[in-house]
Amino acid sequence: MLLIRCPYCGERPEVEFHCGGEAHIARPDTPAEMTDADWASFLYYRTNPKGLHAERWVHNHGCGRWFNALRDTVTDAFVQTYEMGAPRPDAGNASSTATKAA
Amino acid sequence: MLEVNLARRTPAIRPAAVASAGPIRIAPETGEGRLSFRAKAKALGGREDVAGFAVDGAINSRKSDGDTASLRLGPDEWLFICPEGDIDDAMSAIERAMDGAAHSLVDVSHRDVTFTVSGQNADAVINAGCPLDLSLDRFPVGTASRTVFGKSDIVLARVGHHDFRVTTWRSFAPYVHGLLLDAAKDYAG
């Protein structure tokens, strides 16, 4: 079984977790001033990289906490998990979406 | 002012005769009171306990003191256990001890049912539905955590080498009880 490292509980079985979609999506401060197209983009459009992907995960059958994870969509390897609010750890080279897991 | 708990509690589940016949004891705990307590570190201000319930334990640990226990289930979440008759006094004492600091305190005595699962191979019986590594070095005595058992959410605590407590929601109790009994059949000799 795949183990996921919860930042609070350590390595735990994947069935205790649930994925909450792409991470680091900030809600626009002034939605009323946005075009419909930009608003739709915020609501519905997500990246779908082949390689490293930053995702929100929740340890719902554990500590109940949300956290972020860098996961490789090719190998399903969890490269790193980190607390909510922390910047994406590989922010420096995040543009290379096909980066292989270390 | 705290409202006094007037609800009467009826047993959610009765002990099964078959469970006490085998080497593994599976029985619902009776008379156990439970409080769900949540507070941020800032509100706790570094204190070691709140009205006698420890809040200084590591995440996923269980500390007990006489007939009370404190299970730390997350960074800001605890399950306090005390005799059912002491619940109202405990709630008042915790409210006084927190002295207006932000916290949440809910009596969940009636929400949950706790089973004792004890005896040789009790870990294997729980592993029939729980994916955690229950070897002593990974899940030592004094560990407590929310996890899964079959399709049910449970809180699992190890109080002895071969002595576990499985706490689940009341409506899930017949399912958890049944799965535990089924798993224990492998060791019925």
Ligand SMILES: [Zn+2]
């Ligand atoms: Zn966790």
